[in-house]
Amino acid sequence: xxxxxxxxxxxxxxxxxxxxxxxxxxxxxxxxxxxxxxxxxxxxxxxxxxxxxxxxxxxxxxxxxxxxxxxxxxxxxxxxxxxxxxxxxxxxxxxxxxxxxxxxxxxxxxxxxxxxxxxxxxxxxxxxxxxxxxxxxxxxxxxxxxxxxxxxxxxxxxxxxxxxxxxxxxxxxxxxxxxxxxxxxxxxxxxxxxxxxxxxxxxxxxxxxxxxxxxxxxxxxxxxxxxxxxxxxxxxxxxxxxxxxxxxxxxxxxxxxxxxxxxxxxxxxxxxxxxxxxxxxxxxxxxxxxxxxxxxxxxxxxxxxxxxxxxxxxxxxxxxxxxxxxxxxxxxxxxxxxxxxxxxxxxxxxxxxxxxxxxxxxxxxxxxxxxxxxxxxxxxxxxxxxxxxxxx
Amino acid sequence: xxxxxxxxxxxxxxxxxxxxxxxxxxxxxxxxxxxxxxxxxxxxxxxxxxxxxxxxxxxxxxxxxxxxxxxxxxxxxxxxxxxxxxxxxxxxxxxxxxxxxxxxxxxxxxxxxxxxxxxxxxxxxxxxxxxxxxxxxxxxxxxxxxxxxxxxxxxxxxxxxxxxxxxxxxxxxxxxxxxxxxxxxxxxxxxxxxxxxxxxxxxxxxxxxxxxxxxxxxxxxxxxxxxxxxxxxxxxxxxxxxxxxxxxxxxxxxxxxxxxxxxxxxxxxxxxxxxxxxxxxxxxxxxxxx
Numbered sequence: 019x020x021x022x023x024x025x026x027x028x029x030x031x032x033x034x035x036x037x038x039x040x041x042x043x044x045x046x047x048x049x050x051x052x053x054x055x056x057x058x059x060x061x062x063x064x065x066x067x068x069x070x071x072x073x074x075x076x077x078x079x080x081x082x083x084x085x086x087x088x089x090x091x092x093x094x095x096x097x098x099x100x101x102x103x104x105x106x107x108x109x110x111x112x113x114x115x116x117x118x119x120x121x122x123x124x125x126x127x128x129x130x131x132x133x134x135x136x137x138x139x140x141x142x143x144x145x146x147x148x149x150x151x152x153x154x155x156x157x158x159x160x161x162x163x164x165x166x167x168x169x170x171x172x173x174x175x176x177x178x179x180x181x182x183x184x185x186x187x188x189x190x191x192x193x194x195x196x197x198x199x200x201x202x203x204x205x206x207x208x209x210x211x212x213x214x215x216x217x218x219x220x221x222x223x224x225x226x227x228x229x230x231x232x233x234x235x236x237x238x239x240x241x242x243x244x245x246x247x248x249x250x251x252x253x254x255x256x257x258x259x260x261x262x263x264x265x266x267x268x269x270x271x272x273x274x275x276x277x278x279x280x281x282x283x284x285x286x287x288x289x290x291x292x293x294x295x296x297x298x299x300x301x302x303x304x305x306x307x308x309x310x311x312x313x314x315x316x317x318x319x320x321x322x323x324x325x326x327x328x329x330x331x332x333x334x335x336x337x338x339x340x341x342x343x344x345x346x347x348x349x350x351x352x353x354x355x356x357x358x359x360x361x362x363x364x365x366x367x368x369x370x371x372x373x374x375x376x377x378x379x380x381x382x383x384x385x386x387x388x389x390x391x392x393x394x395x396x397x398x399x400x401x402x403x404x405x406x407x408x409x410x
Numbered sequence: 411x412x413x414x415x416x417x418x419x420x421x422x423x424x425x426x427x428x429x430x431x432x433x434x435x436x437x438x439x440x441x442x443x444x445x446x447x448x449x450x451x452x453x454x455x456x457x458x459x460x461x462x463x464x465x466x467x468x469x470x471x472x473x474x475x476x477x478x479x480x481x482x483x484x485x486x487x488x489x490x491x492x493x494x495x496x497x498x499x500x501x502x503x504x505x506x507x508x509x510x511x512x513x514x515x516x517x518x519x520x521x522x523x524x525x526x527x528x529x530x531x532x533x534x535x536x537x538x539x540x541x542x543x544x545x546x547x548x549x550x551x552x553x554x555x556x557x558x559x560x561x562x563x564x565x566x567x568x569x570x571x572x573x574x575x576x577x578x579x580x581x582x583x584x585x586x587x588x589x590x591x592x593x594x595x596x597x598x599x600x601x602x603x604x605x606x607x608x609x610x611x612x613x614x615x616x617x618x619x620x621x622x623x624x625x626x627x628x629x630x631x632x633x634x635x636x637x638x639x640x641x642x643x644x645x646x647x648x649x650x651x652x653x654x655x656x657x658x659x660x661x662x663x664x665x666x667x668x669x670x671x672x673x674x675x676x677x678x679x680x681x682x683x684x685x686x687x688x689x690x691x692x693x694x695x696x697x698x699x700x
Contacts, residue, residue, distance in 0.1 A: 069522070071522075226664070226670055227671070228670050228671045228672075228673050228674070230673060230674045231620075231621065231626060231629070232421070232620065232633070232660060233418075233420075233421030233424065233619050233620060233657065233660065234619075235417045235418075235420060235421055235544075235619070235661075236414050236417045236418055236421075236660060236661040236664035236665065237664055238417075239413050239414060239417040239543055239544055240414065240664060240665060242543050243413060243543055254523065254527070254621060254622070254623070254626065255524075255527060255622070256527050256528070256529060256530070256618070256621065256622025256623070257618060257619050257620060257621055257622060260529075260532055260535070260618045260619070261618075261619060263535065264535055264537065264545055264547045264549075265544070265545050266537075266545055277524060278524065280524045280525050280527075282521070282524065282525050282526060282527050282528070283524060283527060285528075285529055286527055286528075286529050286622060288529075
């Protein structure tokens with residue numbers, strides 16, 4: 019009894035001391051993003067380990083920031099990137115958000131690349147009145163939240179561009195869709211199709227949004243029977259093309275999403291089959307394309323892997339820096355959010371339409387796609403330039 | 411509709427082969443091996459990595475099959491030596507752990523779905539004949555023939571040969587078999603090696619149809635187990651039929667727009683109903699014989 023009496027106040031004092039210390043630390047770090055001195059802290063949540071791995075993204079953002087810092091920074095203040103790995107784990111993503119936004123007091127999130135960040139953290143970003151410019155927007159929440167504006171078209175605008183390419187550039191009447199739908203993205207896919215229907219007045223000849231793993235032959239037969247001239251497809255590449263070849267579908271244009279744009283996939287397309295991919299930025303495999311030269315040079319100088327995702331990282335960092343350079347007065351979370359909500363569109367050569375944040379309730383600013391075709395086991399860039407739906 | 415059924419049937423041979431590997435393992439060594447497809451995928455990827463590096467396909471195939479055989483042998487030896495006295499559930503749990511480990515190592519070595527996909531040699535891709543809109547390739551004929559050979563061959567071996575008799579004794583009463591002089595550990599390890607080699611061949615055969623990356627091939631165990639369930643983990647001809655049924659159901663569900671969204675679930679629902687139907691007269695706690 020006696021001992022506990024002594025201990026309890028001691029524990030209470032300890033707890034109080036901890037609370038005070040924690041509050042002091044937080045205040046010191048500027049937990050409301052209100053710091054006006056020292057480095058400008060910028061956060062990012064990236065999948066570095068786990069199923070969705072993009073370690074090159076935070077490296078590329080940092081490369082841009084280092085370049086800016088070497089040239090004197092923003093109004094004399096250096097940019098500091100604090101990147102956190104969420105390993106595609108929602109729990110960790112939430113913890114990352116708490117640490118970055120509440121403890122570290124970052125002014126914005128730039129160059130996030132996570133499959134779960136937008137979905138689990140959108141509400142927290144809204145409460146904290148902080149903006150996020152993901153390098154790669156993956157889930158639908160990245161494209162319909164008031165405080166998130168990715169620099170990639172994302173799966174839905176890309177789908178509209180792919181449909182538009184099939185019907186307007188390749189001039190096919192019978193366009194079909196064979197897609198694997200990720201949980202939560204069904205509505206986005208329907209909207210993308212509707213947008214294309216409104217623009218072109220055309221309808222899909224066949225549609226199946228439940229393509230899963232397993233033998234693709236039944237789907238290919240269905241496509242054959244529907245007389246599809248172009249097939250939009252987003253699932254596994256190898257078996258699909260091997261069986262399409264067996265079924266004699268050499269005269270069909272197969273158009274795939276950006277997720278299939280890898281060197282390994284180009285090798286999977288058998289000779290004689292027609293495979294296209296809609297890319298989100300200027301195809302990374304050709305460094306002579308507009309905007310790619312600077313990106314490729316920066317990646318090579320820093321020994322960072324050249325991927326489409328690292329293009330997104332450089333673009334996210336670039337647009338962020340450009341807006342910050344135009345700001346007058348203090349750079350805090352509040353002023354940064356205001357600047358992005360009021361900014362004018364930025365023309366960026368790596369994408370098909372200008373990027374802007376703006377005051378809207380949802381953001382999917384980048385539209386259009388540039389197409390590549392599999393030729394002899396490599397992706398060859400097609401000459402048409404960016405295909406932006408509705409823009410001739 | 412008919413076209414879809416035929417298209418589905420053409421994939422049935424591959425599914426049947428996967429199911430047969432599971433049933434075979436269970437009948438011969440009394441283990442439900444969750445790591446089976448992953449072990450086979452290791453061999454398949456060894457082969458395809460070697461051919462990508464310029465090695466001729468035959469030595470590459472031999473080395474790939476050898477890798478799977480060796481891996482399977484090691485797994486078998488571990489199960490026999492350390493878990494020999496444990497029940498089937500514990501052994502199955504060990505193979506689940508091995509599955510997780512092999513998948514992790516395989517993903518590290520051979521890459522993920524979009525970056526690690528490989529093109530598997532498809533020597534049987536030529537068309538044999540055409541039914542309606544469906545082109546039937548040699549691969550379909552070869553898978554079906556292979557499945558029939560395994561079904562008939564194993565039945566004959568188990569019933570008519572001395573090795574078969576010993577194997578049956580070993581899987582049903584390992585203790586008694588050892589008492590009467592059958593060298594249990596050695597024979598069982600040999601069976602594991604043989605099953606590993608067979609699985610690698612099956613995975614290589616179905617890869618052009620069912621998936622070109624390590625994780626998809628490793629996860630084929632789900633399909634394999636579903637097919638094996640139709641045969642009740644003991645009946646080889648029924649397992650063969652189960653594979654064809656699964657393919658058929660997939661084909662039909664892909665052609666009907668009303669049920670298309672649930673394509674992945676339908677085969678498993680049907681299998682569930684089948685299992686219930688088959689066990690409707692069984693008495694509670696009936697011991698299953700293999």
